Amino acid sequence: MCGIVGYLGDKQAFDILIKGLHRLEYRGYDSAGVALVDSQGNLNVYKTKGKVSSLEDYCKDKDTTGTVGIAHTRWATHGEPNDKNAHPHYSQSKNLAIIHNGIIENYLSLKTFLQKEGYQFQSDTDTEVLVQLIDYIKTQHNLSLYDAVHQALSQVIGAYAIGVLEKNNPNVLVAARKSSPLIIGIGEGEYFLGSDASPIIEYTNKVVYINDEEVVKIERGANMEIRNLKNVVLQPKVHELSLNLDDIEKGGFEHFMLKEIFEQPKSLSLCMNGRLHRDLGEIRLSGILDYGDKFERASRIIITACGTSWHAGLIGKYLFETFCRIPVEVEVASEFRYRNPVIQRGDVLIAISQSGETADTLAAMELAKKQGAFVYGICNVVGSSVARLTDSGTYTHAGPEIGVASTKAFTTQVAVLTMTALALAKRMNKITDEDYKRIIDEFATIGDKIQTILNNRDYIKEISKIFTYAKNFIYLGRGFNYPVAMEGALKLKEISYIHAEGYPAAEMKHGPIALIDEEMPIVVVAPHYAMYSKILSNVQEVKARKGKVIAVVTEGDVDIKKLADYTIEVPQTEECLSPLLTVIPLQLLSYYIAVAKGRDVDQPRNLAKSVTVE
Ligand code: F6R
Numbered sequence: 001m002c003g004i005v006g007y008l009g010d011k012q013a014f015d016i017l018i019k020g021l022h023r024l025e026y027r028g029y030d031s032a033g034v035a036l037v038d039s040q041g042n043l044n045v046y047k048t049k050g051k052v053s054s055l056e057d058y059c060k061d062k063d064t065t066g067t068v069g070i071a072h073t074r075w076a077t078h079g080e081p082n083d084k085n086a087h088p089h090y091s092q093s094k095n096l097a098i099i100h101n102g103i104i105e106n107y108l109s110l111k112t113f114l115q116k117e118g119y120q121f122q123s124d125t126d127t128e129v130l131v132q133l134i135d136y137i138k139t140q141h142n143l144s145l146y147d148a149v150h151q152a153l154s155q156v157i158g159a160y161a162i163g164v165l166e167k168n169n170p171n172v173l174v175a176a177r178k179s180s181p182l183i184i185g186i187g188e189g190e191y192f193l194g195s196d197a198s199p200i201i202e203y204t205n206k207v208v209y210i211n212d213e214e215v216v217k218i219e220r221g222a223n224m225e226i227r228n229l230k231n232v233v234l235q236p237k238v239h240e241l242s243l244n245l246d247d248i249e250k251g252g253f254e255h256f257m258l259k260e261i262f263e264q265p266k267s268l269s270l271c272m273n274g275r276l277h278r279d280l281g282e283i284r285l286s287g288i289l290d291y292g293d294k295f296e297r298a299s300r301i302i303i304t305a306c307g308t309s310w311h312a313g314l315i316g317k318y319l320f321e322t323f324c325r326i327p328v329e330v331e332v333a334s335e336f337r338y339r340n341p342v343i344q345r346g347d348v349l350i351a352i353s354q355s356g357e358t359a360d361t362l363a364a365m366e367l368a369k370k371q372g373a374f375v376y377g378i379c380n381v382v383g384s385s386v387a388r389l390t391d392s393g394t395y396t397h398a399g400p401e402i403g404v405a406s407t408k409a410f411t412t413q414v415a416v417l418t419m420t421a422l423a424l425a426k427r428m429n430k431i432t433d434e435d436y437k438r439i440i441d442e443f444a445t446i447g448d449k450i451q452t453i454l455n456n457r458d459y460i461k462e463i464s465k466i467f468t469y470a471k472n473f474i475y476l477g478r479g480f481n482y483p484v485a486m487e488g489a490l491k492l493k494e495i496s497y498i499h500a501e502g503y504p505a506a507e508m509k510h511g512p513i514a515l516i517d518e519e520m521p522i523v524v525v526a527p528h529y530a531m532y533s534k535i536l537s538n539v540q541e542v543k544a545r546k547g548k549v550i551a552v553v554t555e556g557d558v559d560i561k562k563l564a565d566y567t568i569e570v571p572q573t574e575e576c577l578s579p580l581l582t583v584i585p586l587q588l589l590s591y592y593i594a595v596a597k598g599r600d601v602d603q604p605r606n607l608a609k610s611v612t613v614e
Contacts, residue, residue, distance in 0.1 A: 009190025356384020
């Protein structure tokens with residue numbers, strides 16, 4: 001949801017800002033802009049509808065000099081994506097420029113007030129209201145920018161990560177955060193601002209994570225200052241990033257999504273590293289070692305998340321209930337947070353989030369925490385808001401996921417849930433030693449098995465070309481593979497714009513079967529486990545209505561192969577581990593269909609990677 005970047009130092013800012021915007025483009029890409037103060041003291045704002053590359057074209061004949069600047073790539077909330085609504089926004093006096101990620105909820109009342117004070121507005125955005133408010137407070141009370149931003153934010157309700165630049169003071173940049181991520185990078189005589197570390201990592205690995213309701217002043221030749229909205233002065237805590245540049249580049253792949261699909265053997269190995277000990281036949285997870293009693297005593301586990309992370313949570317339900325015999329409820333965070341859920345002291349809430357910044361997931365966690373639940377996080381981004389809000393948790397260590405469609409984050413989330421459920425079952429004596437050791441042994445081979453599926457990419461690519469005609473898809477699965485069917489459908493719709501629905505296979509008879517005709521592709525996730533004969537019957541029902549079946553089956557399958565139009569094999573594995581394999585062909589299928597349809601795979605329309613607004 002919008003990417004913000006800033007620079008203050010002795011280098012020319014423009015190229016640094018543009019590079020940073022490209023790295024943050026996954027967060028939103030309907031318009032982009034930059035503001036710079038040049039050496040004559042002009043505050044120049046350039047912005048345009050479209051992607052960062054359009055901004056670069058637009059700026060070709062402009063004066064882009066200046067050693068201080070802010071820049072923004074937008075995912076529209078207030079006002080359609082066009083030139084005038086793009087950020088940065090000037091204040092009326094053109095003395096200030098602002099970039100903003102988030103939503104100012106009380107912008108209408110503030111706008112009415114400012115209009116009465118003679119302010120006129122050029123855009124439909126809430127952001128312009130904020131910069132005018134800062135300008136108003138600054139001039140009325142003759143304050144420094146730092147103080148004016150501080151005062152203005154105490155009148156604001158909503159979410160923000162902002163950067164503010166002042167024409168008459170090019171030595172200072174002011175930034176602030178509430179509920180939207182913000183990081184400051186500290187280099188040699190220079191500072192960087194970013195929504196995440198990706199625009200910063202090339203220049204410095206020293207960063208300060210800004211917390212909610214903190215306002216920051218960075219100044220040429222001075223130490224940064226932080227003050228919270230209660231006026232408490234805070235000491236910046238400097239962290240060292242372990243990210244490296246290769247992690248955030250395409251590495252020869254055509255798209256980030258394909259790179260990330262192919263990275264899964266490696267990301268799973270990083271995720272299991274130091275946790276899954278094949279030699280000892282043991283899983284050691286610090287969360288369960290330190291807080292296992294909380295899980296053991298819980299009368300139920302609640303899992304909450306959004307989108308793909310919610311699908312991982314649905315698999316978590318099968319895992320915890322199968323192995324630990326603890327009842328599990330899984331709910332999308334946006335529903336959970338608003339339905340006044342019954343949460344009891346002692347409940348365990350597991351929140352799952354790749355970005356760690358999803359607004360609804362964070363709100364659900366806060367609610368559960370307030371009501372006495374133990375909050376456990378499964379999260380990819382180190383130092384993110386989810387990571388900081390939890391009582392304990394496990395990082396997935398998938399590495400940066402830049403493609404908007406989530407792939408390696410999903411498999412690592414499922415891997416963490418699997419390790420957690422198995423470690424807990426062992427602690428609770430709910431699993432036999434034999435089963436525990438056998439599954440661990442098998443788990444350790446899962447990366448190699450994924451690699452064999454990836455090696456079959458050309459076949460999946462061929463099948464994909466056949467189905468570009470389709471307007472709808474149905475995905476079916478049962479048990480552990482029902483959430484995989486839902487995830488396959490989500491992947492397809494978000495990057496190819498083909499409508500797709502995932503169903504528990506037996507549910508088909510209760511409605512969706514009416515859709516089946518000779519045009520309709522049905523993807524059936526049908527590996528060979530206890531429910532095989534049932535799903536075989538479901539395939540027969542589809543074929544009887546002339547649907548086109550693409551089946552994901554276990555190597556050596558005979559019966560479904562006879563019926564299906566196309567089959568994609570995955571290696572044999574333990575049933576509880578099968579989602580880690582069956583999801584791979586579905587990721588590739590949706591990727592290749594989207595590519596064949598000429599879609600923008602890494603930046604699909606209307607989407608953004610990190611959903612920091614509700
Ligand atoms: C789909 C996708 C989204 C995210 C969802 C939650 O490919 O990426 O559905 O899974 O927005 O995001 P996180 O996991 O960052 O909380």
